[in-house]
Amino acid sequence: xxxxxxxxxxxxxxxxxxxxxxxxxxxxxxxxxxxxxxxxxxxxxxxxxxxxxxxxxxxxxxxxxxxxxxxxxxxxxxxxxxxxxxxxxxxxxxxxxxxxxxxxxxxxxxxxxxxxxxxxxxxxxxxxxxxxxxxxxxxxxxxxxxxxxxxxxxxxxxxxxxxxxxxxxxxxxxxxxxxxxxxxxxxxxxxxxxxxxxxxxxxxxxxxxxxxxxxxxxxxxxxxxxxxxxxxxxxxx
Amino acid sequence: xxxxxxxxxxxxxxxxxxxxxxxxxxxxxxxxxxxxxxxxxxxxxxxxxxxxxxxxxxxxxxxxxxxxxxxxxxxxxxxxxxxxxxxxxxxxxxxxxxxxxxxxxxxxxxxxxxxxxxxxxxxxxxxxxxxxxxxxxxxxxxxxxxxxxxxxxxxxxxxxxxxxxxxxxxxxxxxxxxxxxxxxxxxxxxxxxxxxxxxxxxxxxxxxxxxxxxxxxxxxxxxxxxxxxxxxxxxxxxxxxxxxxxxxxxxxxxxxxx
Numbered sequence: 360x361x362x363x364x365x366x367x368x369x370x371x372x373x374x375x376x377x378x379x380x381x382x383x384x385x386x387x388x389x390x391x392x393x394x395x396x397x398x399x400x401x402x403x404x405x406x407x408x409x410x411x412x413x414x415x416x417x418x419x420x421x422x423x424x425x426x427x428x429x430x431x432x433x434x435x436x437x438x439x440x441x442x443x444x445x446x447x448x449x450x451x452x453x454x455x456x457x458x459x460x461x462x463x464x465x466x467x468x469x470x471x472x473x474x475x476x477x478x479x480x481x482x483x484x485x486x487x488x489x490x491x492x493x494x495x496x497x498x499x500x501x502x503x504x505x506x507x508x509x510x511x512x513x514x515x516x517x518x519x520x521x522x523x524x525x526x527x528x529x530x531x532x533x534x535x536x537x538x539x540x541x542x543x544x545x546x547x548x549x550x551x552x553x554x555x556x557x558x559x560x561x562x563x564x565x566x567x568x569x570x571x572x573x574x575x576x577x578x579x580x581x582x583x584x585x586x587x588x589x590x591x592x593x594x595x596x
Numbered sequence: 597x598x599x600x601x602x603x604x605x606x607x608x609x610x611x612x613x614x615x616x617x618x619x620x621x622x623x624x625x626x627x628x629x630x631x632x633x634x635x636x637x638x639x640x641x642x643x644x645x646x647x648x649x650x651x652x653x654x655x656x657x658x659x660x661x662x663x664x665x666x667x668x669x670x671x672x673x674x675x676x677x678x679x680x681x682x683x684x685x686x687x688x689x690x691x692x693x694x695x696x697x698x699x700x701x702x703x704x705x706x707x708x709x710x711x712x713x714x715x716x717x718x719x720x721x722x723x724x725x726x727x728x729x730x731x732x733x734x735x736x737x738x739x740x741x742x743x744x745x746x747x748x749x750x751x752x753x754x755x756x757x758x759x760x761x762x763x764x765x766x767x768x769x770x771x772x773x774x775x776x777x778x779x780x781x782x783x784x785x786x787x788x789x790x791x792x793x794x795x796x797x798x799x800x801x802x803x804x805x806x807x808x809x810x811x812x813x814x815x816x817x818x819x820x821x822x823x824x825x826x827x828x829x830x831x832x833x834x835x836x837x838x839x840x841x842x843x844x845x846x847x848x849x850x851x852x853x854x
Contacts, residue, residue, distance in 0.1 A: 512751060
Protein backbone atom coordinates (compact mmCIF):
# COMPACT_ATOMS: atom_id res chain seq x y z
CA UNK A 360 0.00 0.00 0.00
CA UNK A 361 2.30 2.70 -1.23
CA UNK A 362 1.34 5.74 -3.27
CA UNK A 363 4.25 6.33 -5.63
CA UNK A 364 3.17 9.21 -7.87
CA UNK A 365 2.49 12.67 -6.51
CA UNK A 366 -1.30 13.22 -6.14
CA UNK A 367 -2.80 16.12 -8.15
CA UNK A 368 0.08 15.99 -10.61
CA UNK A 369 0.08 15.31 -14.34
CA UNK A 370 0.87 11.67 -15.13
CA UNK A 371 1.67 10.04 -18.49
CA UNK A 372 0.48 6.62 -19.68
CA UNK A 373 2.54 3.83 -18.11
CA UNK A 374 3.58 5.89 -15.14
CA UNK A 375 3.66 3.96 -11.86
CA UNK A 376 0.93 5.32 -9.56
CA UNK A 377 0.89 3.03 -6.55
CA UNK A 378 1.81 -0.38 -5.29
CA UNK A 379 -0.34 -2.75 -3.30
CA UNK A 380 -3.97 -3.42 -2.63
CA UNK A 381 -5.64 -0.23 -3.87
CA UNK A 382 -9.00 0.00 -5.54
CA UNK A 383 -8.68 0.67 -9.26
CA UNK A 384 -10.40 3.81 -10.48
CA UNK A 385 -10.81 5.08 -14.04
CA UNK A 386 -7.84 5.01 -16.41
CA UNK A 387 -5.64 2.85 -14.25
CA UNK A 388 -4.62 -0.77 -14.60
CA UNK A 389 -2.82 -3.34 -12.55
CA UNK A 390 0.13 -5.56 -13.38
CA UNK A 391 0.87 -7.87 -10.44
CA UNK A 392 0.74 -5.54 -7.46
CA UNK A 393 1.77 -2.42 -9.35
CA UNK A 394 -0.82 0.11 -10.56
CA UNK A 395 -0.13 2.21 -13.65
CA UNK A 396 -1.79 5.14 -15.38
CA UNK A 397 -3.44 4.41 -18.74
CA UNK A 398 -3.65 7.96 -20.05
CA UNK A 399 -2.42 11.51 -19.74
CA UNK A 400 -4.26 13.03 -16.81
CA UNK A 401 -4.27 14.19 -13.21
CA UNK A 402 -3.56 11.58 -10.58
CA UNK A 403 -6.12 11.55 -7.76
CA UNK A 404 -6.25 9.55 -4.54
CA UNK A 405 -9.58 9.18 -2.80
CA UNK A 406 -9.21 7.01 0.29
CA UNK A 407 -8.10 3.64 -1.02
CA UNK A 408 -9.07 4.42 -4.60
CA UNK A 409 -6.58 5.62 -7.20
CA UNK A 410 -7.87 7.38 -10.32
CA UNK A 411 -6.50 9.29 -13.26
CA UNK A 412 -8.74 12.13 -14.40
CA UNK A 413 -8.01 12.41 -18.13
CA UNK A 414 -6.92 15.69 -19.69
CA UNK A 415 -7.85 14.64 -23.20
CA UNK A 416 -10.25 12.20 -24.77
CA UNK A 417 -13.59 11.80 -26.44
CA UNK A 418 -17.00 10.96 -25.08
CA UNK A 419 -17.98 7.39 -24.28
CA UNK A 420 -21.72 6.99 -23.65
CA UNK A 421 -23.10 5.85 -20.33
CA UNK A 422 -26.74 5.08 -19.51
CA UNK A 423 -28.43 8.07 -17.90
CA UNK A 424 -26.09 10.69 -19.34
CA UNK A 425 -27.53 13.99 -20.45
CA UNK A 426 -26.19 14.69 -23.93
CA UNK A 427 -26.56 17.39 -26.53
CA UNK A 428 -26.67 16.06 -30.07
CA UNK A 429 -27.22 17.06 -33.65
CA UNK A 430 -29.75 15.29 -35.89
CA UNK A 431 -27.93 13.78 -38.86
CA UNK A 432 -30.68 11.69 -40.40
CA UNK A 433 -34.46 11.37 -40.27
CA UNK A 434 -35.82 7.88 -40.77
CA UNK A 435 -39.27 6.33 -40.80
CA UNK A 436 -39.38 5.46 -37.13
CA UNK A 437 -36.77 7.70 -35.59
CA UNK A 438 -33.72 9.90 -35.91
CA UNK A 439 -29.99 9.32 -36.09
CA UNK A 440 -28.16 11.67 -33.75
CA UNK A 441 -24.49 12.66 -33.59
CA UNK A 442 -23.66 12.78 -29.88
CA UNK A 443 -19.87 13.15 -30.40
CA UNK A 444 -19.30 9.51 -29.39
CA UNK A 445 -17.64 6.78 -31.49
CA UNK A 446 -21.15 5.42 -32.10
CA UNK A 447 -24.19 6.82 -33.92
CA UNK A 448 -27.08 7.26 -31.51
CA UNK A 449 -30.71 6.41 -32.33
CA UNK A 450 -33.65 8.43 -31.11
CA UNK A 451 -36.81 6.40 -31.82
CA UNK A 452 -40.05 8.27 -32.45
CA UNK A 453 -41.58 6.30 -29.57
CA UNK A 454 -39.20 8.10 -27.21
CA UNK A 455 -40.64 11.53 -27.95
CA UNK A 456 -43.41 12.99 -25.78
CA UNK A 457 -46.90 12.97 -27.17
CA UNK A 458 -49.59 10.46 -28.01
CA UNK A 459 -48.48 6.90 -28.70
CA UNK A 460 -49.47 4.77 -31.61
CA UNK A 461 -48.69 4.87 -35.34
CA UNK A 462 -47.87 8.29 -36.69
CA UNK A 463 -48.57 9.12 -40.25
CA UNK A 464 -46.85 12.48 -40.33
CA UNK A 465 -43.30 13.13 -41.43
CA UNK A 466 -40.86 12.89 -38.53
CA UNK A 467 -38.88 15.87 -39.82
CA UNK A 468 -41.73 18.04 -38.59
CA UNK A 469 -40.51 17.38 -35.04
CA UNK A 470 -36.76 17.34 -35.58
CA UNK A 471 -35.01 17.95 -38.87
CA UNK A 472 -31.43 17.37 -39.99
CA UNK A 473 -29.16 19.91 -38.29
CA UNK A 474 -31.39 20.49 -35.27
CA UNK A 475 -29.81 20.35 -31.83
CA UNK A 476 -31.56 18.16 -29.29
CA UNK A 477 -30.97 17.74 -25.60
CA UNK A 478 -31.53 14.09 -24.76
CA UNK A 479 -30.72 11.36 -22.30
CA UNK A 480 -29.00 8.04 -22.98
CA UNK A 481 -31.66 5.40 -22.42
CA UNK A 482 -29.67 2.27 -23.21
CA UNK A 483 -26.14 1.43 -24.29
CA UNK A 484 -24.20 -1.78 -23.76
CA UNK A 485 -21.21 -1.73 -26.12
CA UNK A 486 -22.75 -4.37 -28.40
CA UNK A 487 -25.42 -2.02 -29.72
CA UNK A 488 -25.49 1.66 -30.55
CA UNK A 489 -26.77 4.05 -27.87
CA UNK A 490 -30.51 4.67 -27.65
CA UNK A 491 -31.72 8.14 -26.71
CA UNK A 492 -34.87 9.60 -25.21
CA UNK A 493 -36.29 13.11 -25.16
CA UNK A 494 -39.04 12.23 -22.71
CA UNK A 495 -38.38 14.23 -19.58
CA UNK A 496 -38.30 17.76 -18.25
CA UNK A 497 -36.12 20.12 -20.27
CA UNK A 498 -35.35 17.56 -22.96
CA UNK A 499 -36.06 18.12 -26.64
CA UNK A 500 -35.15 20.52 -29.40
CA UNK A 501 -32.89 23.45 -28.56
CA UNK A 502 -34.03 26.46 -30.54
CA UNK A 503 -32.78 29.37 -28.44
CA UNK A 504 -29.63 30.25 -26.50
CA UNK A 505 -26.07 29.29 -27.36
CA UNK A 506 -24.29 25.97 -27.71
CA UNK A 507 -20.62 25.60 -26.77
CA UNK A 508 -18.74 22.41 -27.60
CA UNK A 509 -15.76 21.52 -25.42
CA UNK A 510 -13.79 18.32 -24.84
CA UNK A 511 -15.86 15.76 -22.93
CA UNK A 512 -12.84 15.11 -20.71
CA UNK A 513 -13.18 18.60 -19.25
CA UNK A 514 -16.83 18.25 -18.22
CA UNK A 515 -16.09 17.04 -14.65
CA UNK A 516 -13.98 20.17 -14.14
CA UNK A 517 -16.69 22.42 -15.58
CA UNK A 518 -19.13 21.00 -13.05
CA UNK A 519 -16.56 21.06 -10.25
CA UNK A 520 -16.57 19.42 -6.87
CA UNK A 521 -20.25 19.09 -5.86
CA UNK A 522 -21.13 21.45 -8.72
CA UNK A 523 -19.12 24.35 -7.31
CA UNK A 524 -17.80 25.58 -10.66
CA UNK A 525 -21.04 25.42 -12.59
CA UNK A 526 -23.12 27.02 -9.85
CA UNK A 527 -20.58 29.84 -9.63
CA UNK A 528 -20.76 30.34 -13.40
CA UNK A 529 -24.55 30.46 -13.33
CA UNK A 530 -24.56 32.91 -10.45
CA UNK A 531 -21.89 35.27 -11.72
CA UNK A 532 -22.92 35.41 -15.37
CA UNK A 533 -26.66 35.28 -14.79
CA UNK A 534 -26.97 32.59 -17.44
CA UNK A 535 -28.93 29.40 -17.31
CA UNK A 536 -26.46 26.63 -18.20
CA UNK A 537 -27.14 22.98 -19.07
CA UNK A 538 -24.11 20.71 -19.31
CA UNK A 539 -24.21 17.67 -21.56
CA UNK A 540 -21.86 14.87 -20.49
CA UNK A 541 -20.61 14.66 -24.08
CA UNK A 542 -19.09 18.14 -23.98
CA UNK A 543 -22.04 20.03 -25.44
CA UNK A 544 -22.90 22.94 -23.16
CA UNK A 545 -26.09 24.89 -23.72
CA UNK A 546 -26.67 28.32 -22.21
CA UNK A 547 -29.31 30.99 -22.14
CA UNK A 548 -28.49 34.49 -20.90
CA UNK A 549 -30.33 37.73 -20.36
CA UNK A 550 -28.19 39.57 -22.87
CA UNK A 551 -25.71 38.60 -25.60
CA UNK A 552 -22.98 40.15 -23.45
CA UNK A 553 -23.78 37.82 -20.54
CA UNK A 554 -23.69 34.87 -22.91
CA UNK A 555 -20.38 35.99 -24.39
CA UNK A 556 -18.74 36.16 -20.97
CA UNK A 557 -20.15 32.75 -20.01
CA UNK A 558 -18.82 31.23 -23.23
CA UNK A 559 -15.41 32.76 -22.60
CA UNK A 560 -15.41 31.36 -19.06
CA UNK A 561 -16.33 27.88 -20.30
CA UNK A 562 -13.47 27.94 -22.80
CA UNK A 563 -11.15 29.06 -20.01
CA UNK A 564 -12.20 26.05 -17.91
CA UNK A 565 -11.45 23.79 -20.87
CA UNK A 566 -8.02 25.30 -21.41
CA UNK A 567 -6.93 25.50 -17.79
CA UNK A 568 -8.79 22.52 -16.32
CA UNK A 569 -5.68 21.13 -14.64
CA UNK A 570 -4.57 24.29 -12.83
CA UNK A 571 -5.01 25.28 -9.21
CA UNK A 572 -7.31 28.08 -8.08
CA UNK A 573 -9.29 28.04 -11.32
CA UNK A 574 -12.66 28.90 -9.78
CA UNK A 575 -11.28 32.09 -8.22
CA UNK A 576 -9.54 33.11 -11.43
CA UNK A 577 -12.71 32.68 -13.43
CA UNK A 578 -14.77 34.60 -10.89
CA UNK A 579 -12.29 37.43 -11.23
CA UNK A 580 -12.42 37.30 -15.02
CA UNK A 581 -16.21 37.60 -14.96
CA UNK A 582 -16.08 40.42 -12.43
CA UNK A 583 -13.71 42.36 -14.66
CA UNK A 584 -16.05 42.04 -17.62
CA UNK A 585 -18.67 44.16 -15.79
CA UNK A 586 -21.43 41.70 -16.49
CA UNK A 587 -24.05 41.73 -13.76
CA UNK A 588 -25.31 38.33 -12.81
CA UNK A 589 -27.06 38.06 -9.50
CA UNK A 590 -27.85 41.77 -9.13
CA UNK A 591 -29.74 41.86 -12.40
CA UNK A 592 -31.70 38.82 -11.40
CA UNK A 593 -32.83 40.36 -8.10
CA UNK A 594 -33.92 43.46 -9.94
CA UNK A 595 -35.93 41.41 -12.35
CA UNK A 596 -37.58 39.59 -9.47
CA UNK B 597 18.95 28.97 -51.76
CA UNK B 598 21.36 26.49 -50.35
CA UNK B 599 21.47 23.41 -52.50
CA UNK B 600 21.33 19.99 -50.89
CA UNK B 601 24.65 18.20 -51.20
CA UNK B 602 24.68 15.43 -53.76
CA UNK B 603 24.45 12.07 -52.06
CA UNK B 604 27.76 10.32 -52.43
CA UNK B 605 29.54 7.63 -50.55
CA UNK B 606 31.77 9.06 -47.84
CA UNK B 607 35.31 7.66 -47.74
CA UNK B 608 35.08 6.76 -44.11
CA UNK B 609 32.02 6.41 -41.88
CA UNK B 610 34.17 6.53 -38.74
CA UNK B 611 37.42 8.53 -38.47
CA UNK B 612 40.60 7.51 -36.63
CA UNK B 613 39.32 8.96 -33.36
CA UNK B 614 36.15 6.89 -33.54
CA UNK B 615 34.00 9.85 -34.51
CA UNK B 616 31.22 9.42 -37.07
CA UNK B 617 30.60 11.62 -40.12
CA UNK B 618 28.10 13.82 -38.25
CA UNK B 619 30.48 14.18 -35.28
CA UNK B 620 28.83 11.67 -32.98
CA UNK B 621 30.44 8.92 -30.93
CA UNK B 622 29.35 5.34 -31.64
CA UNK B 623 26.93 5.25 -28.70
CA UNK B 624 25.43 8.67 -29.20
CA UNK B 625 21.88 9.53 -30.31
CA UNK B 626 21.15 12.31 -32.78
CA UNK B 627 19.55 15.40 -31.21
CA UNK B 628 15.82 14.76 -30.69
CA UNK B 629 13.06 17.34 -30.52
CA UNK B 630 9.56 16.21 -29.55
CA UNK B 631 6.39 18.26 -29.61
CA UNK B 632 2.83 17.26 -28.79
CA UNK B 633 -0.58 18.58 -29.84
CA UNK B 634 0.44 20.74 -32.75
CA UNK B 635 -2.47 19.90 -35.07
CA UNK B 636 -5.82 21.51 -34.33
CA UNK B 637 -8.10 19.24 -36.32
CA UNK B 638 -6.65 15.90 -35.26
CA UNK B 639 -7.69 14.34 -31.94
CA UNK B 640 -4.03 13.88 -31.08
CA UNK B 641 -0.79 14.83 -32.78
CA UNK B 642 2.95 14.82 -32.34
CA UNK B 643 6.02 16.03 -34.19
CA UNK B 644 9.52 14.61 -33.98
CA UNK B 645 12.85 15.81 -35.25
CA UNK B 646 15.61 13.25 -34.90
CA UNK B 647 18.73 14.38 -36.70
CA UNK B 648 17.42 15.53 -40.06
CA UNK B 649 14.25 13.45 -39.77
CA UNK B 650 11.09 15.51 -39.60
CA UNK B 651 7.95 13.50 -38.97
CA UNK B 652 4.41 14.63 -38.24
CA UNK B 653 1.83 12.24 -36.78
CA UNK B 654 -1.94 12.75 -36.53
CA UNK B 655 -4.30 10.45 -34.63
CA UNK B 656 -8.07 10.27 -35.05
CA UNK B 657 -10.41 8.26 -32.89
CA UNK B 658 -11.78 6.19 -31.45
CA UNK B 659 -14.36 6.87 -34.14
CA UNK B 660 -16.99 5.02 -36.07
CA UNK B 661 -15.53 2.35 -38.32
CA UNK B 662 -15.89 3.01 -42.03
CA UNK B 663 -16.36 0.84 -44.05
CA UNK B 664 -18.52 -0.84 -41.43
CA UNK B 665 -17.42 -4.40 -42.22
CA UNK B 666 -13.90 -3.79 -40.87
CA UNK B 667 -15.25 -3.19 -37.34
CA UNK B 668 -14.51 -5.86 -34.76
CA UNK B 669 -17.17 -6.79 -32.19
CA UNK B 670 -14.84 -6.89 -29.19
CA UNK B 671 -12.23 -4.19 -29.76
CA UNK B 672 -11.15 -1.18 -31.77
CA UNK B 673 -9.34 -1.58 -35.07
CA UNK B 674 -6.02 0.22 -35.17
CA UNK B 675 -5.19 1.51 -38.63
CA UNK B 676 -1.84 2.95 -39.40
CA UNK B 677 -0.42 4.69 -42.45
CA UNK B 678 3.25 5.50 -42.82
CA UNK B 679 3.85 7.79 -45.77
CA UNK B 680 6.83 9.63 -47.15
CA UNK B 681 6.27 13.00 -48.75
CA UNK B 682 7.54 13.28 -52.35
CA UNK B 683 10.00 15.95 -51.16
CA UNK B 684 11.28 13.99 -48.16
CA UNK B 685 14.24 12.42 -49.95
CA UNK B 686 16.99 13.54 -52.36
CA UNK B 687 15.33 12.22 -55.48
CA UNK B 688 11.57 12.82 -55.74
CA UNK B 689 9.67 9.94 -54.25
CA UNK B 690 6.72 8.69 -56.22
CA UNK B 691 3.70 9.59 -54.06
CA UNK B 692 1.99 6.27 -54.73
CA UNK B 693 2.14 3.89 -51.73
CA UNK B 694 5.23 1.76 -52.16
CA UNK B 695 5.94 -1.77 -50.99
CA UNK B 696 8.22 -0.35 -48.32
CA UNK B 697 5.61 2.07 -46.98
CA UNK B 698 3.01 -0.68 -46.71
CA UNK B 699 5.44 -2.90 -44.83
CA UNK B 700 6.38 -0.12 -42.43
CA UNK B 701 2.70 0.74 -41.86
CA UNK B 702 2.15 -2.87 -40.87
CA UNK B 703 5.09 -3.24 -38.52
CA UNK B 704 4.40 0.13 -36.88
CA UNK B 705 0.75 -0.82 -36.39
CA UNK B 706 1.74 -4.10 -34.76
CA UNK B 707 4.17 -2.31 -32.52
CA UNK B 708 1.49 0.13 -31.34
CA UNK B 709 -1.26 -2.49 -31.04
CA UNK B 710 0.59 -4.10 -28.17
CA UNK B 711 0.12 -1.04 -25.94
CA UNK B 712 -3.22 0.48 -26.93
CA UNK B 713 -6.16 -0.77 -24.82
CA UNK B 714 -8.33 -1.45 -27.87
CA UNK B 715 -10.86 -3.60 -26.00
CA UNK B 716 -12.30 -0.48 -24.34
CA UNK B 717 -13.78 0.75 -27.61
CA UNK B 718 -15.46 -2.13 -29.48
CA UNK B 719 -16.66 -1.57 -33.07
CA UNK B 720 -14.58 1.56 -33.58
CA UNK B 721 -11.35 2.51 -35.34
CA UNK B 722 -8.32 4.45 -34.27
CA UNK B 723 -6.45 5.95 -37.21
CA UNK B 724 -2.77 6.87 -37.08
CA UNK B 725 -1.23 8.88 -39.91
CA UNK B 726 2.56 9.12 -39.97
CA UNK B 727 3.81 11.64 -42.49
CA UNK B 728 7.55 11.75 -43.10
CA UNK B 729 8.32 15.30 -44.22
CA UNK B 730 12.07 14.82 -44.35
CA UNK B 731 13.82 11.50 -44.13
CA UNK B 732 17.26 10.82 -42.71
CA UNK B 733 17.42 7.14 -41.78
CA UNK B 734 15.67 5.49 -38.87
CA UNK B 735 12.34 7.04 -39.80
CA UNK B 736 10.32 3.97 -38.82
CA UNK B 737 11.68 4.24 -35.28
CA UNK B 738 11.14 7.98 -35.10
CA UNK B 739 7.66 7.33 -36.50
CA UNK B 740 6.82 4.89 -33.71
CA UNK B 741 8.18 7.26 -31.06
CA UNK B 742 6.01 10.09 -32.39
CA UNK B 743 2.95 7.91 -33.07
CA UNK B 744 2.79 6.63 -29.50
CA UNK B 745 2.99 10.23 -28.28
CA UNK B 746 0.19 11.27 -30.62
CA UNK B 747 -1.97 8.38 -29.37
CA UNK B 748 -1.38 9.49 -25.78
CA UNK B 749 -2.16 13.08 -26.77
CA UNK B 750 -5.49 11.93 -28.21
CA UNK B 751 -6.34 10.63 -24.72
CA UNK B 752 -6.53 7.05 -25.94
CA UNK B 753 -6.00 4.63 -23.04
CA UNK B 754 -2.74 2.74 -23.44
CA UNK B 755 -0.44 0.68 -21.26
CA UNK B 756 2.52 2.94 -21.85
CA UNK B 757 4.46 4.86 -24.44
CA UNK B 758 6.52 2.93 -26.98
CA UNK B 759 10.03 4.17 -27.64
CA UNK B 760 12.03 3.08 -30.65
CA UNK B 761 15.59 3.40 -31.88
CA UNK B 762 17.82 1.70 -34.42
CA UNK B 763 21.37 0.39 -34.14
CA UNK B 764 23.60 -0.73 -36.94
CA UNK B 765 27.02 -1.85 -37.97
CA UNK B 766 29.33 0.55 -39.73
CA UNK B 767 32.93 -0.29 -40.60
CA UNK B 768 32.77 -3.29 -38.32
CA UNK B 769 31.56 -1.35 -35.26
CA UNK B 770 28.12 -1.32 -33.67
CA UNK B 771 26.74 2.24 -33.79
CA UNK B 772 23.58 3.75 -32.35
CA UNK B 773 20.87 5.57 -34.31
CA UNK B 774 22.17 5.36 -37.87
CA UNK B 775 21.84 8.37 -40.14
CA UNK B 776 20.89 8.08 -43.80
CA UNK B 777 24.47 7.71 -45.09
CA UNK B 778 25.41 5.22 -42.39
CA UNK B 779 22.29 3.20 -43.16
CA UNK B 780 23.05 3.18 -46.89
CA UNK B 781 26.77 2.44 -46.75
CA UNK B 782 26.93 0.55 -43.47
CA UNK B 783 26.82 -3.22 -43.10
CA UNK B 784 23.69 -3.77 -41.03
CA UNK B 785 20.66 -2.02 -39.56
CA UNK B 786 18.61 -3.19 -36.57
CA UNK B 787 15.51 -1.18 -35.63
CA UNK B 788 14.08 -1.91 -32.17
CA UNK B 789 10.91 -0.71 -30.44
CA UNK B 790 10.60 -1.26 -26.73
CA UNK B 791 7.90 -0.99 -24.07
CA UNK B 792 9.79 -0.33 -20.82
CA UNK B 793 7.56 -1.42 -17.91
CA UNK B 794 6.29 -4.55 -19.58
CA UNK B 795 9.80 -5.12 -20.96
CA UNK B 796 8.44 -6.06 -24.37
CA UNK B 797 10.21 -5.68 -27.68
CA UNK B 798 7.43 -4.77 -30.11
CA UNK B 799 9.53 -4.23 -33.21
CA UNK B 800 12.67 -6.04 -34.23
CA UNK B 801 13.87 -6.10 -37.78
CA UNK B 802 17.29 -6.72 -39.23
CA UNK B 803 18.84 -5.79 -42.52
CA UNK B 804 22.36 -7.11 -43.18
CA UNK B 805 24.43 -9.64 -41.30
CA UNK B 806 25.46 -9.56 -37.63
CA UNK B 807 27.19 -12.13 -35.48
CA UNK B 808 25.42 -13.25 -32.30
CA UNK B 809 27.66 -11.16 -30.09
CA UNK B 810 27.25 -8.11 -32.33
CA UNK B 811 23.50 -8.57 -32.21
CA UNK B 812 23.50 -8.80 -28.44
CA UNK B 813 25.66 -5.73 -28.08
CA UNK B 814 23.47 -3.85 -30.53
CA UNK B 815 20.26 -4.81 -28.76
CA UNK B 816 21.63 -3.61 -25.42
CA UNK B 817 22.64 -0.31 -26.98
CA UNK B 818 19.22 0.09 -28.60
CA UNK B 819 17.33 -0.68 -25.39
CA UNK B 820 19.43 1.84 -23.47
CA UNK B 821 18.63 4.44 -26.10
CA UNK B 822 14.92 3.56 -25.96
CA UNK B 823 15.05 4.22 -22.21
CA UNK B 824 16.43 7.70 -22.86
CA UNK B 825 13.87 8.40 -25.56
CA UNK B 826 11.07 7.15 -23.31
CA UNK B 827 12.00 9.74 -20.70
CA UNK B 828 11.95 12.46 -23.35
CA UNK B 829 8.52 11.30 -24.52
CA UNK B 830 7.02 11.55 -21.03
CA UNK B 831 8.51 14.98 -20.60
CA UNK B 832 7.20 16.21 -23.97
CA UNK B 833 3.72 14.89 -23.23
CA UNK B 834 3.47 16.60 -19.85
CA UNK B 835 5.13 19.80 -21.00
CA UNK B 836 2.07 20.93 -22.95
CA UNK B 837 -0.02 20.94 -19.77
CA UNK B 838 2.65 22.14 -17.40
CA UNK B 839 3.24 25.24 -19.54
CA UNK B 840 -0.47 26.20 -19.39
CA UNK B 841 -0.45 25.51 -15.65
CA UNK B 842 2.59 27.67 -15.04
CA UNK B 843 1.28 30.58 -17.09
CA UNK B 844 -2.18 30.45 -15.48
CA UNK B 845 -0.92 30.18 -11.93
CA UNK B 846 1.69 32.86 -12.44
CA UNK B 847 -0.97 35.20 -13.78
CA UNK B 848 -2.96 34.60 -10.65
CA UNK B 849 0.01 35.39 -8.43
CA UNK B 850 0.74 38.67 -10.21
CA UNK B 851 -2.93 39.59 -9.94
CA UNK B 852 -2.86 38.97 -6.20
CA UNK B 853 0.21 41.18 -5.85
CA UNK B 854 -1.39 43.92 -7.95
